[in-house]
Amino acid sequence: MGRSHIKKGDTVKVIAGKDKGGSGKVIAVLTKEDRVIVEGINLIKKHTKVQDQGGRAGTTGGIVTTEAPIHVSNVQLLEGNDPVRVGFRRETVQKRRPDGSTYAAERSVRISRKTGKDI
Numbered sequence: 001m002g003r004s005h006i007k008k009g010d011t012v013k014v015i016a017g018k019d020k021g022g023s024g025k026v027i028a029v030l031t032k033e034d035r036v037i038v039e040g041i042n043l044i045k046k047h048t049k050v051q052d053q054g055g056r057a058g059t060t061g062g063i064v065t066t067e068a069p070i071h072v073s074n075v076q077l078l079e080g081n082d083p084v085r086v087g088f089r090r091e092t093v094q095k096r097r098p099d100g101s102t103y104a105a106e107r108s109v110r111i112s113r114k115t116g117k118d119i
Helices: none
Strands: 011-014 023-030 035-038 043-048 062-067 075-079 086-096 102-112
Touching (some): 011 035
Antiparallel strands (some): 011 023, 011 075, 023 035, 043 062, 086 102
């Protein structure tokens, strides 16, 4: 478990598994399991039961198609239309305390290994 190079909202390409070659937007990142949920990728059919909670609050049963998590190592970030490897660079920034004083702090910025530009 480490820091993930993929964030929610990124467009990624699947590089391994049954959906290899497909791409989509990241819906969620599950950091503890090192997995991501990608829109339209790794679709599964889930059988749901009718839950009668009285009135209109109950859910209807049936077979629901939904996305299942895919391991983060099986996806690669897309910059434009081409896949890129992700690197990190530390930047010094000025932060402000609630009392108005400022101090220097470092933050991590994702960069493209191919172009060296910020992502």
